[in-house]
Amino acid sequence: MTLSESKELENHLLSLGKEELAVWINQCSQGEVILPSGCDINWWTGLAYALASRSRSIEPWDLDWAKIAVAFYEHLNNPTLIESSMALRLNLLQKFGVQEQEDLLNPQIIVQWFERSVQLLPEDALQISQQWRADLAAGDPYAHISNDSLLEIRTIKNKLNIVKELLSIPTFQPTANLLHWIEIQQQLV
Amino acid sequence: MKYQNFLFVSGLSFILSSLQILPVLSLTSSSNISGASPARQWNWVSSFPNQLSSRLQAELADAKKLGVKPLNVQTQIKTAAFDSVISAGTIKWAIDEAGNLLIIPKNVKGSEIYHSVLTNGAPVAAAGEAEMAGDKTNGYFLLMISNYSGHYKPTGDTIDLGITAFKKAGVKTDSAKKVVQDPKKYS
Incomplete structure (x- = not known):
């Protein structure tokens, strides 16, 4: 069975490191990436969730992974995805407290x-x-x-x-x- | 003869389940003319596995810590627990392989609860989010239904399974807004 192009892209993105992913989502925001069919809201939700999970997988939580997850959640500016992003931001605030110079907190x-x-x-x-x-x-x-x-x-x-x-x-x-x-x-x- | 039929259906279910195609009890079955027990009809639908299973145990533990238990809409509608969940905000719904319509709140104390909690991570026939209002005294109204689920990524056509299931449980669905996520639209 061959994987769909969107699944292949998902697997590829999940194999990348933080810096490479940050570059990719930035290029995506600039309209420099052509996405294959299948990259709908559920695709973005799954990907963002997987990245958010990485940020919470070990103590202390990793703010760099959380930043990337937020960028993925907020990329489409879809209300449902933004709500998930805000829930993640809240969880981070509950964990780390307020740091107003840090956008995420x-x-x-x-x-x-x-x-x-x-x-x-x-x-x-x-x-x-x-x-x-x-x-x-x-x-x-x-x-x-x-x-x-x-x-x-x-x-x-x-x-x-x-x-x-x-x-x-x-x-x-x-x-x-x-x-x-x-x-x-x-x-x- | 009945036993033979059972073996046939069970065997067929096993084979089709392995192909991720499931027979689920028809959600639109109706009584026959004489008013005798409704005839069972089978709809053949796709099954959607949990595509984000690596964190399942943590998701289940988080839900347990927050006191979240899935509600079976068919059997728990018109209970205080049901009224409490639907009035708190968005719900997540799924139809499991046995045809049960299950719901949980989307957020509890600011933490998101995931679709995997509905079936302990088992595959689903349909899933999404919904808004519902009303109460056990005056009836229930579906305001919105979608197939949003990053865990199961159900296709857009499965929303109709959800609407039919809510309707069959006694929820009024006529005014509900359908929000369909379809990968084909993003090609």
Whole structure:
């Protein structure tokens, strides 16, 4: 059985060292690499996860491998992959603590990821959630709130699952707005 | 005669399993006209092995440490545990080789839980992520379903298996947004 080109590329990349991989992902970001068919989001997810695993395979965790894993997770700018990247960043912060001069250990990267994407005020998100629950109880859940609106609320809630864990990191100072979001998270759909 | 049929099906399953093609109980089987027990139908589907198995034991240990146990949607829907998992955020789902629809939360305490936890690393017929809302009193609604899984890399056509399985378990799927990852689109 012959391997697909994407699987061959995956095996090749996983055989490379840190420096070579860093060069490859940089060239990829510059559009200098032509990828074979099959390099979809699941391909990137698997590859990034394998690299993240290397960073955590021995104590102390290897920040260089983690940096490469983050670069792979964030290459496509896909929301699902970015969320995995932020979860990895959080795990690194929980392990090493805050070092703001180090991009990988700067909690503001996670905070900005949350704040940049939120288009609603907390009160609006709450109102949508309450309306949907009222409509649900009345037997017509989509009477006023669309599926897309529910998914927007759910995206906020999912991001808060990561953001709220920053509170456990010593020296992290949340803004009042962020605290307000965290307080209402459980009331969101 | 029944025993012979059993041997035939078991033998066939073994041969096809080795080829990574599995018979799974039809998720769309329906009762016959007389209302007697539903006729079993077999759908022939691909099986997807765990492609990131080297860290399986650590993944299972991490999930155990966080108290994560897969829920069988068919048997555990309308329980407090089910309501808690679906309302917490994104879920990961898979259909195992026996046709069971299983779910886990995607994130617990900021840590990602991986698809391998759903079947202890065993191959799956379909897998992905989903968003669901609702509760045992008012019913459940599938908001989004995808075939995202870096561990199993299921093909895009398997999403329909997931939708059918959720529907059969009593989840309303009519408004669900389908997010399909298909390698062919990235050629």
